[in-house]
Amino acid sequence: MSHTILITGATGTVSTALMNAMRGAEVNLRALVRDPSGAAGLRELGAEVFVGNLDDARSLPPAFEGVRDMWLLTPNGPRAPENNMNAVWAARQAGVERIVRLSAVGAAHDAPTRSGRLHALSDREVERSGMRWTILRPLWFMQNLLNEAGDVSATGTFSLNTASARINMIDVRDVAECAARVLLDDPDSHHGRTYTLTGPRSLTFDEVADRLGLALGRSVTYLPVGDDAKRKILLGHGVAEWIVDMLEEYARAYASGWGDFATDTVAGLLGHPPRDIADFVRDHAAAFTPRAGQHGSRGTGR
Structure with missing residues (x-):
């Protein structure tokens, strides 16, 4: 029986690649967008589109109704932990069973970047959410x-x-394929795991x-x-x-x-090198x- 996966950050590079990676899978894809003007491409990928804003907790409940799994990607910025909190709360209220979260390499409370420190706060919230969870921490994107x-091209x-x-660099398509593998596997298969993804x-x-x-x-x-x-x-x-x-x-x-540094995590998840x-x-x-x-x-x- 198919189930519903909610994709946050749906118009971004990673989430779009994720939806491409899940094409043909027996799941119902639901995309959360701030601006409906970019929804046509998401519908072409087979997603049902809901409008909501992670800045506004009141806008989220309709998108979460009936969802089993959530792909959680929050925008970079000082409000990232608040965005994560709003999504986790909406998921808990709706009975979502699993969160697969995109974090950042080296996320820790003593990370040398503000992004890494903020991601550490959100990672911990997801770990303590009471839901099944998996966290992905990719290194530098080749797409950068x-x-x-x-x-x-000019000079x-x-x-x-x-x-x-x-720097170890990873292709966003490999990150997306790893996320798809986790989301399409049994919810218990990757519960409690944090995967550092590299090229x-x-x-x-x-x-x-x-x-x-x-x-x-x-x-x-x-x-x-x-x-x-x-x-x-x-x-x-x-x-x-x-x-x-x-x-x-x-x-x-x-x-x-x-x-x-390099890890063999991508090969372990996908069965082939990144x-x-x-x-x-x-x-x-x-x-x-x-x-x-x-x-x-x-x-x-x-």
């Missing part, structure tokens, strides 16, 4: 490189404030640039910049100051070696390719 696609360069850091190996951004160059057939160069320079770029593109501060904290942590950077670059080469009329101006990266 798409933020630099404008610069790569053949990209700039990050991560110095010569070695196959750590890379420097010089190595990433080499991979991009091979795929594109032209030179690509990584140009490390300082925190102030990257901050100016991000603020100039309208990124919120809280997010800029958070990204700066992550950059410092990664530069110190914080993300230089995608390599070469797979990602090949599949997304078009995003980094110059377009007609582009004459060396810097892309927005956003």
